[in-house]
Amino acid sequence: xxxxxxAKTFNRARICAAAExxxxxxxxxxxxxxxxxxxxxxxxxTPYNLFGSKTxxxxxxxxxxxxxxxxxxxxxxxxxxxxxxLRALGQIETxxxxxxxxxxxxxxxxxTSDHPEVRSTSVDRAIASARALMAEAMSNGELRADTDVQSxxxxxxxxxxxxxxxxxxxxxxxRESMAQVRRAWLAVMLQHCSDTSRxxxxxxxxxxxxxGD
Amino acid sequence: xxxxxxAKTFNRARICAAAExxxxxxxxxxxxxxxxxxxxxxxxxTPYNLFGSKTxxxxxxxxxxxxxxxxxxxxxxxxxxxxxxLRALGQIETxxxxxxxxxxxxxxxxxTSDHPEVRSTSVDRAIASARALMAEAMSNGELRADTDVQSxxxxxxxxxxxxxxxxxxxxxxxRESMAQVRRAWLAVMLQHCSDTSRxxxxxxxxxxxxxGD
DNA sequence: AATAGTTTTATAACATGTGTCAATAATGTT
DNA sequence: AACATTATTGACACATGTTATAAAACTATT
Numbered sequence: 001x002x003x004x005x006x007a008k009t010f011n012r013a014r015i016c017a018a019a020e021x022x023x024x025x026x027x028x029x030x031x032x033x034x035x036x037x038x039x040x041x042x043x044x045x046t047p048y049n050l051f052g053s054k055t056x057x058x059x060x061x062x063x064x065x066x067x068x069x070x071x072x073x074x075x076x077x078x079x080x081x082x083x084x085x086l087r088a089l090g091q092i093e094t095x096x097x098x099x100x101x102x103x104x105x106x107x108x109x110x111x112t113s114d115h116p117e118v119r120s121t122s123v124d125r126a127i128a129s130a131r132a133l134m135a136e137a138m139s140n141g142e143l144r145a146d147t148d149v150q151s152x153x154x155x156x157x158x159x160x161x162x163x164x165x166x167x168x169x170x171x172x173x174x175r176e177s178m179a180q181v182r183r184a185w186l187a188v189m190l191q192h193c194s195d196t197s198r199x200x201x202x203x204x205x206x207x208x209x210x211x212g213d
Numbered sequence: 214x215x216x217x218x219x220a221k222t223f224n225r226a227r228i229c230a231a232a233e234x235x236x237x238x239x240x241x242x243x244x245x246x247x248x249x250x251x252x253x254x255x256x257x258x259t260p261y262n263l264f265g266s267k268t269x270x271x272x273x274x275x276x277x278x279x280x281x282x283x284x285x286x287x288x289x290x291x292x293x294x295x296x297x298x299l300r301a302l303g304q305i306e307t308x309x310x311x312x313x314x315x316x317x318x319x320x321x322x323x324x325t326s327d328h329p330e331v332r333s334t335s336v337d338r339a340i341a342s343a344r345a346l347m348a349e350a351m352s353n354g355e356l357r358a359d360t361d362v363q364s365x366x367x368x369x370x371x372x373x374x375x376x377x378x379x380x381x382x383x384x385x386x387x388r389e390s391m392a393q394v395r396r397a398w399l400a401v402m403l404q405h406c407s408d409t410s411r412x413x414x415x416x417x418x419x420x421x422x423x424x425g426d
Numbered sequence: 427a428a429t430a431g432t433t434t435t436a437t438a439a440c441a442t443g444t445g446t447c448a449a450t451a452a453t454g455t456t
Numbered sequence: 457a458a459c460a461t462t463a464t465t466g467a468c469a470c471a472t473g474t475t476a477t478a479a480a481a482c483t484a485t486t
Contacts, residue, residue, distance in 0.1 A: 002453080002454080003452085003453065003454085004452080004453060004454080004462070004463075007452085007453090007463080008463085011463095011464095032441080032442060032443085033442075033443060033444080034441090034442080034443095042464085042465090043464060043465045043466070044444095044465090044466085045444095045445095045463095045464070045465070045466085046463085046464060046465080048443095048444075048445085049463070049464075050463095053443080053444080054442095054443065054444090108329075111325070111382075112324070112325045112326065112327055113325065114325055116382055116383050119382060119384070120384070123384060155393065155396055155397075158376070158379065158393055159372075159375075159393075159397060161379065162372075162375035162376045162378060162379050162393075163371070163375045165375060165378040165379060165382075166371065166374065166375050166378060169324075169329050169332060169378075170329050171332070171333070171336060172371075180368065180371055180372075180375075183368055183401065184368075184372060184397050184400070184401065187397070187400035187401040187403070187404050188396065188397065188400040190400070190403075190404065191400050191403065191418060205404060215483085215484085216482090216483065216484090217432075217433075217482085217483060217484085220433085220434095220482085220483090221433085224434090245471080245472060245473085246472075246473060246474080247471090247472080247473095255434080255435090256434060256435045256436070257435090257436090257437095257474095258433095258434070258435070258436090258474095258475090259433085259434060259435080261473095261474075261475085262433070262434075266473080266474080267472095267473065267474090
């Protein structure tokens, strides 16, 4: 990396750190571009040079959060594909619990920004993950052979993202949001599961508390 | 109604009409408070006096749309409760199709406004409707006796609203959005339906096209 | 009709995201 | 070292939602 790129990377990091610090100590409302420039020790124009817009700065913070989460999630990713998928919900909930106002604030800010194009990357990412997991479930015999795993994976991912949108708006607690997704996921999965996974899914649907632990 | 209230009502209507006209002829981006004031023939301050904020003006437009929709929906509301509930999705889709950019524009603008409190009324309304329908379904014997209709109604309503949120962002077409809700609804309903409705629901789940017509 | 109360208007102002543009500094290249 | 390229800075400007303030218009009450 050239020195120019190094400097850019360093400044990007400084700006992200400043943004995070402002959100934490002064709240989302006080994250203005002028304040961000001051705290980051940079001119007002620089965040625009390095990120493009305020929303893009927030997306960088969200990416950091997603990265942190994936690191956690991969730690104990053993077991059947469907079970892992369900367990992910508990992991998301735990992750949100660990820093609720911060994550919700970032997410809400991005969602309420009028840069619609920024959301499609996370949608694509989520759909791809869900499809991969469902494809794995299929090859493990966890799903009925006539299941369209592409369609199922897409449906499950959209379910999650749609509820996350409402979560970001502050309607539901972390727990309520994940319970909503869990119920929706289990019901749809029950329509496609093979006999090997049906009992587990049916039991999980009837007793929401003991899923994925 | 006193003359003062009459004048207010008249001005409110003028402002709403102006807002709708601007959105239709110049697009959502050109709906600024200054332009709205000019087109409505009113001072910049008046919309704030009469509505409170720009978002509140848009909410008034959405309320008009919801009212128009409910009038349509009630016209042919016969049949079993579950069937009516499913048919509502088709009606929503038709309604959106009839004026897509307008409704989506309003909805998106409200959703991306940072007035979170405004959304709770529509949430409450949707949950109440869904609960009423599910209660009716229960008393008709369409649901298993051990079903918690409150919880089920709430779940179904949230499913719809969550997907509507994404619809507003422009990700999905009207059809895709409703198909997503339909699939989710059918799967969950299949977990709670009695034998009388199971066949219809299972058939609908397997063949998404012939629902609610 | 006179007075008091309320609403609208006109104008200005403020904060914010974002853009412009020239000047300056830093870096890469010869 | 000299030049060219690129990045940052600073100062300003603009559009927008929103608020402030005082004057004017309107309505209600006596």
